Amino acid sequence: MLKGLYVAYTGMVQEQKRMDNLANNLANADTTGFKKEGLTSQTFETVLVDKIKDDSVGHPFANRIGSANPGVKIGESYVDWSEGSFQVTDVPMDLAIGGKGFFTVEFTNKAGETSTFYTRDGNFQLTKDGYLITTDGDYVLGRGRGGATQRIKLDPLTEVKVDQEGYIYQDGKTVTQLALTDFEDYNYLEHYGENYYYPVDGAETIEAEGKIFQGYLETSNVSVVHEMVEMISVSRQYEANQKVIQTYDTSLGTATQLGRLQ
Numbered sequence: 001m002l003k004g005l006y007v008a009y010t011g012m013v014q015e016q017k018r019m020d021n022l023a024n025n026l027a028n029a030d031t032t033g034f035k036k037e038g039l040t041s042q043t044f045e046t047v048l049v050d051k052i053k054d055d056s057v058g059h060p061f062a063n064r065i066g067s068a069n070p071g072v073k074i075g076e077s078y079v080d081w082s083e084g085s086f087q088v089t090d091v092p093m094d095l096a097i098g099g100k101g102f103f104t105v106e107f108t109n110k111a112g113e114t115s116t117f118y119t120r121d122g123n124f125q126l127t128k129d130g131y132l133i134t135t136d137g138d139y140v141l142g143r144g145r146g147g148a149t150q151r152i153k154l155d156p157l158t159e160v161k162v163d164q165e166g167y168i169y170q171d172g173k174t175v176t177q178l179a180l181t182d183f184e185d186y187n188y189l190e191h192y193g194e195n196y197y198y199p200v201d202g203a204e205t206i207e208a209e210g211k212i213f214q215g216y217l218e219t220s221n222v223s224v225v226h227e228m229v230e231m232i233s234v235s236r237q238y239e240a241n242q243k244v245i246q247t248y249d250t251s252l253g254t255a256t257q258l259g260r261l262q
Contacts, residue, residue, distance in 0.1 A: 008244040010071030033120035034220040040075035084221040095122035096216040101208030104179040106139040142176035164211040180208035
């Protein structure tokens with residue numbers, strides 16, 4: 001009888017994690033380039049239940065009394081990589097990627113250590129020294145000689161033009177090219193913060209096929225209406241598991257009272 005309590009409990013835990021995920025998606029509905037995340041569900045493996053120390057058949061043996069399923073659990077998390085819609089800003093340093101690919105960024109952590117991260121957020125700015133940076137202050141990287149990446153430095157007083165191939169022009173001359181990067185399998189990318197991703201062991205880079213659009217920003221691919229509907233569904237399922245636990249609690253209380261009367 002008590003295994004039903006555990007099944008309902010695991011269901012409540014799973015729905016709580018789904019609610020946390022939906023809340024995070026909604027919180028980033030207005031975050032440029034954000035990709036919503038989802039969770040899969042899977043059942044625990046059904047296990048066989050045996051009697052332990054069964055004197056009726058001897059200690060080396062055990063009578064099988066059935067099977068038990070401990071309920072449901074979170075399977076895997078995943079990212080919806082579908083492209084968000086474009087918002088027109090007409091700001092020269094606002095860039096959007098049409099198609100697959102990521103901007104390459106030199107990320108600096110609190111300890112001052114630098115590493116290469118990737119993002120779809122093209123809401124960039126120029127420092128007073130002319131360096132192209134993200135809203136978090138990290139340097140956007142371009143392609144230097146030999147294909148090596150380097151920080152992009154521009155003249156902040158000169159008009160900037162960016163073509164669809166990522167080449168940046170000032171005074172009609174090519175200054176550099178944005179370092180766009182893509183990956184063979186996005187399952188080897190880990191999410192960091194709101195909009196950054198970094199590769200893990202097994203990640204393989206490929207040439208990015210995406211095109212750059214100047215004066216645009218890619219909005220989040222989160223549908224607020226869809227997430228709200230999912231939240232209602234999760235709430236209902238959470239309440240259903242609560243009622244199961246309450247029913248079991250009432251039944252156990254009744255059984256205890258009957259046992260005392262006898």
